[in-house]
Amino acid sequence: MSGPRRHDVLVIGGGNAGLSLAGRLRRDGCRDVAVVEPRSVHHYRPLLSYVASGTATLADLRRPQDEVVPSGVRRYAGTVASVDPARSVVVLADGTELGYGDLAVCPGSEVDWDAVPGSREAVATAHAATSYLPEQAEKTWTMLSSFRSGRAVFAISDRHVPCAPVGLKPLFAAVDVWRRTGVLDDIEVELLVEGPQLVRHEAADRRLRDAAAAYGVRVRVGTTVRSVDAEGRTLALEGPDGASTLGYDALYLAPPHRAYDWIADSGLATEDSDGFVAVDPETLQHVAHPNVWGLGDAATVGTLPSGGALRKQVPVVARNIQARRTGRTMRRYDGYSVAPVTTSRRRLLLAEFDRTGRPEPSLPVVDLARPRPSLLVFDRYLEPLIYWHKLIQGRVS
Ligand SMILES: Cc1cc2nc3c(=O)[nH]c(=O)nc-3n(C[C@H](O)[C@H](O)[C@H](O)COP(=O)(O)OP(=O)(O)OC[C@H]3O[C@@H](n4cnc5c(N)ncnc54)[C@H](O)[C@@H]3O)c2cc1C
Known part of the structure; x- marks a missing residue:
């Protein structure tokens, strides 16, 4: 009896994580790797911050998906509806079933407008925007660059926001x-x-606060936006001093994100994973299904989700898939992540740290956590080239 079409390694999501892993596996000699990715256009998302800062366009960050899928990797242009880990089968929205030897789950996360009532309505007006969605990024700079007087509020959530500190880029540009x-x-x-x-x-953190202070920005940490009154342009806040309200004339949001529902519905989440793929944060292996792996924004990796973090996660998953099959020792991910943050339109610093928050600089001699013009050039112009030509082709060490 013939079952569903089966792949040695199947990858859910052809974003930064999925393509980098698929390419890396091919380079390591895995012959049969397939990716399920519904979007026909691939986005290099870090440039969204520069679109929202008026120094990049959406065309700069988009490429046809089929042109960037690593060679030798098969792409299914479908959407995953569920996973049946007991049968090692993935079910697509059109009913197609795909079997797998190992499965990497990396569909990213989505903006959770429901977490902040009124925020969806607010970004539908001319007075609020976010860089976290392509259709909003250009509007962010239109709003900020035409602003002349009044109160501008920038609110950055820490609930699963991909590379949350980059929400400061539009602020410092403005x-x-x-x-x-x-x-x-x-x-x-x-x-x-x-x-x-x-x-x-x-x-x-200290340097960013100094930069903010030099521009007269009032910084409040530990402050959550509970809801937005889009019509009255008022935020309901919860902070160290309790509840309060704050009016705005322009509002920038780095909004909370959440995991896709089908992850928990497929039994890939646990009670304490908040709907995200529950993996061992060091081996990136699923806590209950040994041939299932999670990485990127969708997984419980115990650190700031970021593209930079994937440079370390991808080789760990690629190696551990082989280790599971051969009984070799698994590699461990230390929670490395990175946040590139501008302090003006000319300078940028790189904050690199591990899961405990200990600095983990990639260059031992130069202090990359100090704002520099060269780092801004690197982040805006060189990093995208490295992304298109190396990282998502699997040249990840
Ligand atoms: C505005 C912004 C700025 C950022 N800036 C930086 C930065 O400067 N530096 C940095 O290191 N990181 C940055 N990041 C974070 C970085 O982009 C993410 O951490 C990275 O893209 C995560 O990769 P991923 O593959 O896990 O998720 P994604 O890149 O989101 O890819 C997930 C893919 O899965 C697909 N998918 C979703 N659902 C399904 C489904 N049901 N079936 C099949 N496929 C599905 C999606 O279409 C998508 O292509 C930024 C992110 C944003 C949004």
């Missing part, structure tokens, strides 16, 4: 332009950060 065009004195800038720090790296 205050820089406002100062240069002479309107900064007429603008009250409030930064609301849900977490305890702007970034989980002491020196970088």
Whole structure:
């Protein structure tokens, strides 16, 4: 009896994680790798922050998906509806079933507008925007660059937001332009950060606060936006001093994200994984299904989700798939992540840290956590080339 079509390794999601892993597996000699990815256009998402800062366009970050899928990797242009880990089968929305030897689950996450009632309505107006969705990124800069007076509020959630500190990029681009065009004195800038720090790296956090202070930005950490009144342009806040309200004339949101429902519905989440794929954060192997792996924004990797983190996660999963089959020792991921944050339109710092928050610099000699023009050039112009030509082709070490 013939069962569903089967692949040695099947990857759910052809984003940063999925393509990098598929390419890496092919390079390591795995002959049969397939990716399920419904979108016909691939986005290099870090450039969205530059679109929202007026220094990149959407065309700069888009490529046809079929042109970027690594050679030798089969792509299914479908959407995964569920996984049956007991049968080692993935079911697509059109009913197609695909079997697998090992499964890597990396569909990313989605904006959770429901977590902040009124936020969806707010970003539908001209007075609020986010860089976290392509259709909103250009609008963010239109809103900020045309702003002349009033209160501009930037709110950054720490609930599963991919590379959350990059939400500061549109802020620093805006205050820089406002100062240069002479309107900064007429603008009250409030930064609301849900977490305890702007970034989980002491020196970088201090430098970002200094940069914010130099522009007169009022920074409030530990402050959550509970809801938005889009019509009255008012935020309901919860902070260290309790509940309060704050009016805005322009609002930027780095909104909470959530996992896709089918992950929990397929039994890939656990009670304490908040709907995300429950993996051992070191081996990235699923806690209950040994031939299932999770990486990227969709998995419980216990650190800031970021593209930079994938440079370390991908080789771990590629190696551990082989280790599971051969009984060799598994490699461990230390929770490395990175946040590249601008402090103006000319300078950027790189905060690199491990799961405990300990700095983990990639260059031992140069202090990359200090804002530098060269780092901005690297992040804006070189990193995208490395992404298209190396990382998502599986040249990840
Ligand atoms: C605005 C913004 C700025 C960022 N800036 C930086 C930065 O400067 N530096 C940095 O390191 N990181 C940055 N990041 C984070 C980085 O982009 C993510 O961490 C990275 O893209 C995660 O990769 P992923 O493959 O897990 O998820 P994604 O890149 O989101 O890819 C997931 C893929 O899965 C597909 N998918 C979803 N559901 C299904 C389904 N049901 N079936 C099949 N496929 C599905 C999606 O279409 C998508 O292509 C930024 C993110 C954003 C949004």
